Amino acid sequence: MLKINDLEKIFIGRFNIEDFKILPKGNEYSKELKGYKKIVLNKNYILAIKGNIDLDKLIKIRDFLAEFIEKDSLINFLVRKVEVLEREFINLSTINQFIVSTDLERDVLEKFFSTLENEFYYAFIKNDEVLINKGINPTFLKIIEGKLKKADKISFKYLNGEVFAIKNNFIAFILYSPKGYIDSFYKELIEVKLFLLMNVLIYLGEYSIDELTGFYSRKKLFMDIKHLKNKVGLMINIRNFNYINNVFGIDFGDKVLKEFANIMEELLKKNKGIYRITGDKFLILFNKVDESKKFFNILDRIMQSGINVFHDSTQEFITLKLSIQGVLIKKLTQQYIESAIVYLKRHRFNNKTIIDFEEEILPLLTKDLESLKIVQKAIAGERIFPAFQKILSLKEDNDYYYEALMRIKLGNTIFSPGQFLDIAKEKGLYPKLSNILLRRALNYASYLKKKVSINLEISDILRKDFINKIIRLTNTSNIPPENIVLEITEREYMGNYFEDVKKSIYKLKSIGFSIAIDDFGSGYSNFQYLTEIPIDIIKIDGSLIRNITSNEKQKYIVSSIVSMAKLLDIKTVAEFVSSEEIFEEVVKLDIDYAQGFYIDKPKFIEEILEEEKIPEIY
Structure with missing residues (x-):
């Protein structure tokens, strides 16, 4: 590409030209140019020429040079644009490193705006804090910040140059060219960069601020800790x-x-x-x-x-x-x-x-992660089984029924609910455990020839297909609903779902199922259940039973529950009867049934069939 220096070499010695210089404006008064004709080519350059040259030729040379310089400047500017865009394309990779509120923040920002360093002075402001200032007078910067409070975008002449400033929500960028105007290309570039940066900050949760306290939010924390x-x-x-x-x-x-x-x-x-x-x-x-x-x-x-x-x-x-x-x-x-x-x-x-x-x-x-693996393995292999524990009548000889308790069997190891139920619920796996247990418990119940009580959570009853499923399973197992007691645990709060639960229980009751409230005395809305739900059995929570031989207050509470149940024609069961002393106290309190290790330990179906000489189910 032809350069200005090349032009000087071309013209010297031609058209009676002794010397020929194209110089930046401002050099026309130099002593070295004494005896030279000075001609303005444009606002940036002058022509200094020495020699006896015709006026017509001089005018033509001037016009040619003016046109050439204009085109040369345009070409150079376009080349610089291409170079800037090339650097910007490479620079986009730094946006992936942009981590807010870390020690890297200023370094990454400086890289992000580095394409402007050789051309301009600039500053980047976030939340009224100046994070980068490359050459702008701090006092002048304050003046520009004040102007940005009145408008999101400003542009004005300052001394021999121009200022362009733009604000996008909580971030702002100020560009200053001290020696000339700022081309629209750079203004548009800054707008794009600021828009991109703003969206990245939002995406990263930079301004996920808790409205109540003004602290950063949970979302932002989880973004920040990746780089801390x-x-x-x-x-x-x-x-x-x-x-x-x-x-x-x-x-x-x-x-x-x-x-x-x-x-x-x-x-x-x-x-x-x-x-x-x-x-x-x-x-x-x-x-x-x-x-x-x-x-x-x-x-x-x-x-x-x-x-x-x-x-x-x-x-x-x-x-x-x-x-x-x-x-x-x-x-x-x-x-x-x-x-x-x-x-x-x-x-x-x-x-x-x-x-x-x-x-x-x-x-x-x-430990919970290990329990989760156990649950997942049990579900995959359907290794969930009921262990049946007797609930003995204290009123009739040889009268009892069973409660089906959930167990996981993996090889020779047996896991009780305390080892896996909480994590199963937390991870949303409880319904799968419950479905397998329900199916097996109802299937085995047909061989026991006794009533079987099955534990249900509120979430079980609220499942859309639950009633149809339990009807289908009782029909498949050839067991009448009258032989099944559905125990509703009080570990969960019914809250706004009470009416839905109540409706489902009435439906189950009308089909023939008996309804029991488990862990009575430990949960949420005991007495609301008694007055609004058709209950057949109250199972008094073990935390009240285990201390009735030594804690008079708890014994009074149990006695009150029993008296109230009798008035409402509801049967009572004492849970956690673990010793002869507790058993005798339970009998004195006139409780109808007793359950616990003193009465019977939970057993799998094979053991019960062997004890009672019932034909095997396999």
Whole structure:
């Protein structure tokens, strides 16, 4: 490509030209150009020519040079555009490295905008914080920021150059060309880059902010921890928050959370790694374990001294003592954080104030993962079986029926529900266990020639096809519904589903099934069940029975339940009858049936058939 220097060589010696120079504007007064004719070619260049040249030829040379320089500048600018676009294409890969709120943030941003460095001064602003400033006077930058508060995009001349500034929500970019105007190509490029960056930030959860507290959200935490190094997490759980919500109301509860958040923020002024991960649980990032423990102890002392929160209804301040619990997580992963939330609900950890996740929760998690494998293997091979335990009548000789208890058999190992049921429910596998057990229990019941009681969760009854399924299974097993007792456990709260459950139970009752309430005295809405659901049997919870020989208050409670049941014509069963002393006390209390290891241990069908000399079912 022909260059300006080449032109100078071409013209010297021709047309009586002694010397020929194309120079940037501003050099026309140089002493070296004394005796030269100076002609303006355009706003950027002049022609300095020495020699005896005709005016007509001079004009033609000037016009030619002006046209050439214009085209040359255009070509050079286009080449620069192509080079910029090539670098931008390569630069797009850095967007994948863009991790918000990490030590890498400024480095990645500088790479992202590096294509502008040789052409302009620029600055990048996020949330009113200047993250990058390449050459713009800080005072002048403040003036531009003020202008951006009135408009999302501005462009104006400044000294010998131009300023272009654009804002997209919480981020802004300022471009300054000190020696000339800014081509529209670069303005459009900046708009595209800012739009792309904005969407990446949103995608990464950068501005997933919890509206109530102003802390970062759970979503953002799980994005951030993928790239964190050498950080420990302290999860804070407000243990008595549900009580506060229930007593004072949700709106007041929100105020408590705000005040709690304000106190933490005040204590952690320089720490921006604070996240609200559930309603009453927060996670804070620290550099060292000792820092996290020191913070927790200070916060705990403040909470124990009480915080004042204004109640709108009473128009007065209420002083509350918040009970907090901490979980220290040294290796921050989404699985560990979510597991900590689950296990805080499931275990009390002896009411310890700080729990070490790796030492105290991780072993439980490992055990549950092993239990999950057992459940999955049992479902795949249909290794779920009923173990039948007698429920003995205390009124009639040789009168009893069986309860079908869920067991998993893998090889020679037998697993009871306490070893696998919680994790099965948590992972959504319980319905599969329940279906296999129900089918087998009803099939085996036809050989026992006795009533069989089968445990059901509220979730079983609420399943759309449950009633049709149990009717089909009883017909297939050739067992009348009158020989089946359906035990509804109280471990689950019916809540808004009570009417649906009630309707299903009435339907089951009309078909001929007996209805029992399991674990009566330990659950949620005992007496509502008694008054609104057609119940045949109450099974008094073992936690009340096991101590009736030593705890007078519990014995009075059991006696009251029995008296009430008799008035309602409902039979009673005492669970967990494990000794002769308890058995005798149960008889004195006039309970109708007893169940427990003192009466009979759970047995598989083969053992029962062998004992009672019933023909094998296989």
